[in-house]
Amino acid sequence: xxxxxxxxxxxxxxxxxxxxxxxxxxxxxxxxxxxxxxxxxxxxxxxxxxxxxxxxxxxxxxxxxxxxxxxxxxxxxxxxxxxxxxxxxxxxxxxxxxxxxxxxxxxxxxxxxxxxxxxxxxxxxxxxxxxxxxxxxxxxxxxxxxxxxxxxxxxxxxxxxxxxxxxxxxxxxxxxxxxxxxxxxxxxxxxxxxxxxxxxxxxxxxxxxxxxxxxxxxxxxxxxxxxxxxxxxxxxxxxxxxxxxxxxxxxxxxxxxxxxxxxxxxxxxxxxxxxxxxxxxxxxxxxxxxxxxxxxxxxxxxxxxxxxxxxxxxxxxxxxxxxxxxxxxxxxxxxxxxxxxxxxxxxxxxxxxxxxxxxxxxx
Amino acid sequence: xxxxxxxxxxxxxxxxxxxxxxxxxxxxxxxxxxxxxxxxxxxxxxxxxxxxxxxxxxxxxxxxxxxxxxxxxxxxxxxxxxxxxxx
Numbered sequence: 001x002x003x004x005x006x007x008x009x010x011x012x013x014x015x016x017x018x019x020x021x022x023x024x025x026x027x028x029x030x031x032x033x034x035x036x037x038x039x040x041x042x043x044x045x046x047x048x049x050x051x052x053x054x055x056x057x058x059x060x061x062x063x064x065x066x067x068x069x070x071x072x073x074x075x076x077x078x079x080x081x082x083x084x085x086x087x088x089x090x091x092x093x094x095x096x097x098x099x100x101x102x103x104x105x106x107x108x109x110x111x112x113x114x115x116x117x118x119x120x121x122x123x124x125x126x127x128x129x130x131x132x133x134x135x136x137x138x139x140x141x142x143x144x145x146x147x148x149x150x151x152x153x154x155x156x157x158x159x160x161x162x163x164x165x166x167x168x169x170x171x172x173x174x175x176x177x178x179x180x181x182x183x184x185x186x187x188x189x190x191x192x193x194x195x196x197x198x199x200x201x202x203x204x205x206x207x208x209x210x211x212x213x214x215x216x217x218x219x220x221x222x223x224x225x226x227x228x229x230x231x232x233x234x235x236x237x238x239x240x241x242x243x244x245x246x247x248x249x250x251x252x253x254x255x256x257x258x259x260x261x262x263x264x265x266x267x268x269x270x271x272x273x274x275x276x277x278x279x280x281x282x283x284x285x286x287x288x289x290x291x292x293x294x295x296x297x298x299x300x301x302x303x304x305x306x307x308x309x310x311x312x313x314x315x316x317x318x319x320x321x322x323x324x325x326x327x328x329x330x331x332x333x334x335x336x337x338x339x340x341x342x343x344x345x346x347x348x349x350x351x352x353x354x355x356x357x358x359x360x361x362x363x
Numbered sequence: 364x365x366x367x368x369x370x371x372x373x374x375x376x377x378x379x380x381x382x383x384x385x386x387x388x389x390x391x392x393x394x395x396x397x398x399x400x401x402x403x404x405x406x407x408x409x410x411x412x413x414x415x416x417x418x419x420x421x422x423x424x425x426x427x428x429x430x431x432x433x434x435x436x437x438x439x440x441x442x443x444x445x446x447x448x449x450x
Contacts, residue, residue, distance in 0.1 A: 036366050089413070117414020119396060142367070145399055146415040149381075157379055194367050197410070197417050220366065221431055250410065250418055259399040259417065 016226035034192035035062035035349025057321035064347035088136040118150035145259035148266035163296040173283035200255025276316030315342035325355040369425035
């Protein structure tokens with residue numbers, strides 16, 4: 001118990017910041033992938049505490065933000081059906097679809113329930129045999145082991161009135177797309193700690209090598225972030241480009257093998273459209289053919305949808321780190337957490353919400 | 364969504380063939396699946412995400428993280444409590 005506040009310890013963070021300042025000799029652009037890290041960075045003021053040479057840009061690691069609009073609209077249609085109990089993690093409910101959100105479907109009488117764990121949906125399905133229970137299966141690699149297990153268990157237990165609307169995404173193909181863009185400015189990445197708790201770090205080695213870019217795995221707490229930034233800056237200054245694990249207490253190179261096994265049994269990789277970013281090859285997971293009976297998109301034929309994105313919303317540029325939230329003309333005006341035009345203003349992991357909540361109203 | 368919360372295992376049992384546990388998160392007890400942490404035992408601290416333990420962690424780390432989550436008000440959200448609707 002002697003270091004109860006070790007990871008938030010101001011002196012420790014200060015010492016790491018001093019070390020970063022001593023190390024840096026020229027401008028560098030770093031991107032943190034994970035929206036949870038973005039919130040922590042802005043909450044703790046890293047954007048203001050770091051030496052001016054270091055620019056942090058925020059990445060697309062907000063599952064709610066990148067879920068394609070077509071899929072949100074499909075969720076709205078399925079959730080409106082009288083025979084459906086629609087289940088979801090809480091932060092999907094306020095994400096704007098083309099003309100409404102799930103909260104509005106709920107107010108109009110839709111049976112929409114927030115669940116803590118996808119396994120809760122199986123219980124709801126067993127208790128409501130005359131209803132169809134649909135779960136909105138979104139998320140990055142961190143959430144995939146839970147969602148995969150729910151589908152696998154539905155099959156094992158013969159729960160046929162359960163299905164999942166799947167929009168799973170994977171981090172490494174997104175990094176590849178960002179680095180391949182001619183407009184890319186990012187020179188080093190902070191990789192998301194809990195994604196790597198599940199998947200390990202080995203997937204990042206080919207990226208570091210091919211694009212000559214340091215990738216440092218780190219956590220969410222101030223000392224973790226400061227340590228991750230220092231390690232990335234050291235690599236940049238020394239001309240190295242390696243995958244480094246600065247979150248050893250929760251991440252091992254091979255990841256969580258039992259979790260990877262269940263993910264692989266239930267999901268296969270697929271091309272996936274990211275809201276605001278576009279199609280990223282091989283960046284998604286979808287249900288394997290053996291689990292097609294649990295695929296809500298197949299169970300409920302909702303057909304081709306006409307979608308419409310707000311013409312004012314610049315979420316796509318924000319998610320690619322090409323625009324800071326407060327550089328968007330609608331930020332804090334037409335678009336606020338109470339009147340969001342895009343998902344990054346809604347989600348607890350969205351960069352726009354972080355800037356709004358912590359008072360980064362202009363530069 | 365990717366935060367994860369540390370909690371202490373109080374009880375281990377099996378439901379529908381899955382290893383499950385009662386896990387205490389600073390006073391709030393939730394059912395948690397242990398399928399991905401075969402090494403966990405009663406008294407272990409685990410990092411839990413959407414009802415699944417992903418890793419066994421040490422006690423000191425667990426208490427610090429719980430403290431931080433409480434401070435930044437993220438505990439309720441990670442435990443699946445509903446956000447407020449827009450007005």
